[in-house]
Amino acid sequence: MTEPTLLIRDLHLSFKGYSGLVEVLHGISMHINRGERVALVGESGSGKSVTARIVLGLLQMTRAARIGGLVAFEGQDIAQLSRRQHHRLRGTRMSMIFQDPTSSLNPVYRISEQFHEVLKRTVPDIEREEGDRRAAGLLSDCSIADPERVLASYPFQLSGGLNQRVMIAMALANEPSLLIADEPGTALDVTVQAQTLKLMRALVARHNTAVLFISHNLGVVREFADRVYVIYKGRIVEHGRTADLFDDPRHAYTRALMDAIPRLTGGGIPEIVDHSDSYLAPLIVHEGCAEPGGAR
């Protein structure tokens, strides 16, 4: 078997605060194979975004963070990497799409300049004209009809949906093997969100990019992911293939998350229990979804 693109084993995270250490991740394990779309689902504060930030190597720069366990990217333990080596990976081998596209693009530079910066990560001496030509091609791959106008615009002159597509084009420009998408599209309209997901799905399939998809909305996950990890209070509580998990959610917390989504077919506003001891029940793994090497 080949090496998974991302392997996380028994990852612990705590933050040093005024009143001692606060444990945020209690030993999570997950993996993403090449070209696979994997979702990490949970409510706010469950630890999903910090996991992404550890993979990117951003949280390691925070002094208060204490990180334990293994994170391996393409077989390489990222704890062994120097800051510079890790920096070299970001934006090239691994890239990220954020929740709010308009605030993650720099408002004082045109798209063309920002795209040039991205392309320089792999081809440092790329000329501006050449960069624009490549960027235009990548933007039209993202179903942008007039890439020249978009390149000449500032982010605030474009709609949220367009900015999101620019972000996707930038994130995939250097052909990363891992794309981390943190709640992409939650800041957008449903129609635009649906288009964005469809587009992302098609692009990552074409480039065989692995995706770590972070969301709190199981509906979105169902449309996008191959496999799902459900996280609650820093613990993975359920893991299975998307179809299996939705047909037969076995963990009490997964069922609560699923019930929380109002149904298009009606049935009223669901009754949600804030917290129940059953949410803390141990991990349930669906058939055929064991972690490589038998880790739990």
Next chain:
Amino acid sequence: MTAAPLLVLQSVSKVFRVGNREIVAVDNVSLDVMKGECLAIVGESGSGKSTVANIVLGIYASSGGAIFLHGEELPQRRASTHRRAIQLVQQNPLSSLNPKRTVGASLRLPLDVHGIGEKADRWKRVSALLEEVHLPADYRSRSPAALSGGQRQRVAIARALACESELVVLDEPTSALDVLVQARILKLLKELQRRRGLTYIFITHDLSVVRNIADRVAVFEKGRMVELGTVESIFTNPSHPYTRSLIAAVPVVTDEEQALKDRLARPTEEEFERI
């Protein structure tokens, strides 16, 4: 629901002038809001749904048409009584609550401005408002920064209740919240509506929320109201293709919902004829 409309919009329009271009944000919209109902206004961004809300609230002056509350025409410049009569809950409570005021001060302000209740009783009223939205009374002394997103939205709802108005405009009240918190806030809104007999104008782009909270739905596209109907009719038999595309865009979790989406995604017989 009684037969008398609480709020009537009569051929309301809004035109924005940008340089020498004119943008028609709301195009000749007529709409009755019945007492005690929850009317959802849905559409994409740019469809004019929030502009309609702002005209109802008197934040924007309309470019044409008239608005009646209880049969009385609302002037372009609202008097204090008019402002008190229609309240607003916005999308992001972090920016709609003053970060420098405590929760208690934010809730007391409308009471002082509109002279509601005896001065000596107002703190008691603040505590009662907090209780109504299921927050402990000692949250009075907290600042919004010390609350979670869901708790902040509860405070914003309590503030809208403070004026004891009948009509509340909810502008995407749950879009910034995660699904579990959203479910609890929706539950609270339903409960308050029942207990206080409130009328809601619920603005959102999330059709699955609409299905479960609204009585009637108005669908907006590019400033025009393209469809208006009861929740059942809109979701079982939407007549406008734009309504169907909105429903088809909702991410769903069950097979029944998927089946509904697939059915609506197919063109109707008469459309099929035209093709």
